[in-house]
Amino acid sequence: MSLYQLNMAAADSRELLFLPLGGAGEIGMNLNLFGYDGRWLMVDLGVTFGDDSTPVDVIMPDPSFIVERKSELVGIVLTHAHEDHIGAVAHLWPRLRCPIYCTPFTASVLRRKLAEAGLAREVPLHEIPLGGSVDLDPFQVEFISMTHSILEPSALAIRTPVGTVLHTGDWKFDPEPLLGDAVDFDALRRLGDEGVLALIGDSTNVFREGEAGSEATVREALTELIGESENRVAVACFASNVARLTSVYHAAAQHGRKVALVGRSLRKMDESARENGYLQGIPRFLTEEEGARAEPNEIVLLCTGSQGEPRAALARIANGDHPNIVLEEGDTVIFSSRVIPGNEKSIGKLQDKLVRAGVELITEDDHDIHVSGHPARDELARMYSLIRPKIAVPVHGELRHLHEHAFLAEECQVPHTVVAENGEVVKLGPGTPTILDKVNVGRLALDGSRLVPLSGPSIRQRQRLVQNGIAVVTLVLGSDGGLKADPVLALHGLLDAESEEDQKLVTKARDSVRFAVESLDAGSRKSDDTLLKETARIAVRRSLYSTLGLKPIADVQIVRV
Known part of the structure; x- marks a missing residue:
């Protein structure tokens, strides 16, 4: 099916379409579209974060497909306030300019992001009460x-003339949620009894047997560990896990300690939670400055940076450049979080620095100090028994997760499964579900204050700079075309200026450039700058490749005197 046919299908044939532009075949960057009768509904608009392979911090889906059809977009519905579900809203909403719908806590978190982007008064943001509808x-x-590792996660029952779709968002069945509403099992049972066409579901933990576990277990473990420490304790966790904040508070209070929030994102989540009445009975957390002045055996420092993020509080503390907080020999750091795939190196480096400073480390490998917010296999099977959909479409996972989820759904007697990656257009009904076509998808990178294609020339060039360095050659020529001095080479990210051996390589590269330039005829040297630059560029790259095995970006400047 061509894009023209796709437009006709959405506009005329009354087919219900599902189109993921992010989050299918990967974890993060969720952007899902549902199409029917010439109209589109977006569910979530998130980001992911750069790693060693990308020279940028924030990456998001390219929404070009729906931007071209923004007059047909009825709105954006957000399932919850995690960055991989709402982080791109402030960046991409100016291209979409449509209403946004979410629960009150998610709205509080989003308003702060919109205010920072100067959009607070522009975006029509509608709060939907828990269990409400629009x-x-x-x-x-x-x-x-539902329950998850953040407040007010919601599954979405999307009713259409073709049938009802349950888009689960991120979820688990927490038997003892310590903050926020419990899972609305009555609503799920009612939905299953009404009949569900398709379940679009979280695949993150499909390889994990059993159940995800409860926050209550974490609180017990934290209480025990904090009680065993005689010095300062720091706890690193995901800032969005407000239930974990309360667990740290209660664990600390059991041993006569107060809690200080160390990190901007923690303070924002604290503010958003209190706005919605979630931290009643918990006194104000201490500031960083207050935490720094407290006696070591009377304080717990709740820190951002559990994933080794270089700008987060814990990394700055480990580097010794935090303006307020110091960790010393005999202190303890509890990593109350899991390792997100791709962050192993950054976390390892952070933990090495802490150990070098004499800090004791405790991780989830040692104690039950973290539980996932995503469903394991038993929970997925229970969801299918409640909903009994005709179709399962796994999302929120890498391709191996999606295929395993589809296999599990088949074991749960779901008649049809469809594994679709980003850009693949799924017809959910009427009739047999199938993949109709694939539309173009891409990635945008937040480059400073600009959004640029992740595969575009500026990012590609920066990656080459990181991998191979840069060589700048300056040629000074007289009116006769002859070199007035040796070529000047500035090599960045390639050689050690203080090494005698490396300086020999610089001399060799400079001589190669001079020989190549002087091999040109006088006429070309006098008037053909293009040929001169290309000759020098090739010469310096060949020389450095022969000696270093690198092909740097080469820039040639010509000065005529």
Whole structure:
């Protein structure tokens, strides 16, 4: 099916379409579209974060497909406030300019992001009460309360003339949620009894047997560990896990300690939670400055940076350049978080620095100090028994997760499964579900204050700079075309200026450039700058490749005197 046919299908044939532009075949960057009768509904608009392979911090899906159809976009519905579900809103909303719908806590978190982007008064942001619904013709969307590692996660029952879709968002079945609503099992049972066409579901933990576990277990473990420490304790966790904040508070209070928040994102989450009445009975957390002045055996420092992020609080503390907080020999750092795949190196480096400073480390490998917010296999099977969909479409996972989820859904007697990656257009109904076509998808990088294609020339060139360095050659020529001095080479990210051996390589590269330039005829040297630059560029790259095995970006400057 061509894009023209796709447009006709959405506009005329009354087919219900599902199109992921992010989050299918990867974990993060969630952007999902549902199409029917010439109208589109977006669910979530998130980011992911750069790693060693990318020279940028924030990456998000390219929304070009729906931007071209923004007049047909009825709105954006957000399932919860994690960055991989709402982090791109402030960056991409100016291209979409449509209403946004979410629960009150998610709205509080999003408002702060919109204010920082100067969009607070522009974006029509509508709060939907927990368990509420909104009519976005031809889609009727009901919010169903779930549990996760953040407040107010909601599954979405999306009702259409073709049938009802349950988009689960991120979820688990926490038997003892310590903060926020419990799972609305009545709503899930009612939905299953009404009949569900398709379940679009979280695949993150499909390889994990059993259940994800409860926050109550974590609170018990933290209470025990903090009680065993005689000195300062720091706890690193995901800032968005407000239930974990309360667990740290109660664990600290059991041993006469107060808690200080160290990190901007923690303070923002604290503010958003209190705005919505979630931290009643918990006194104000201490500031960083107050935490620094407290006696070591009377304080717990709750820190950002559990994933080794270089700008987060814990990394700055480990580097010794935090303005307020110091960790010393005999202190303890508890990593109350999991290692997100891809962050192993950064976390390892951070933990090495802490150990070098004499700090004791405790991780989830040692104690039950973290539980996942995503469903393991038993929870997925229970969800399928409640909902009994005709179709399962796994999302929120790498390709291996999606295929395993599809296999599990088949074991749970789901009649049809469809594994679709980003850009693949799935027809959910009427009739047999199938992949109709694939539309173009891409990635945008936040480069400073600009959004640029991740595969574009500026990012590609920066990656080459990181991998191979840069060589700048300056040629000074007289009116007769002859060199007035040796070529000047500036090599960045290639050689050690203080090494005698490396200086020999610089001399060799300079001589190669001079020989290549002087081999040109006088006429070319006098008037053909293009040929001169290309000759010098090739010469310096060949020389450095022969000696270093690197092909740096080469820039040639010509000065005529």
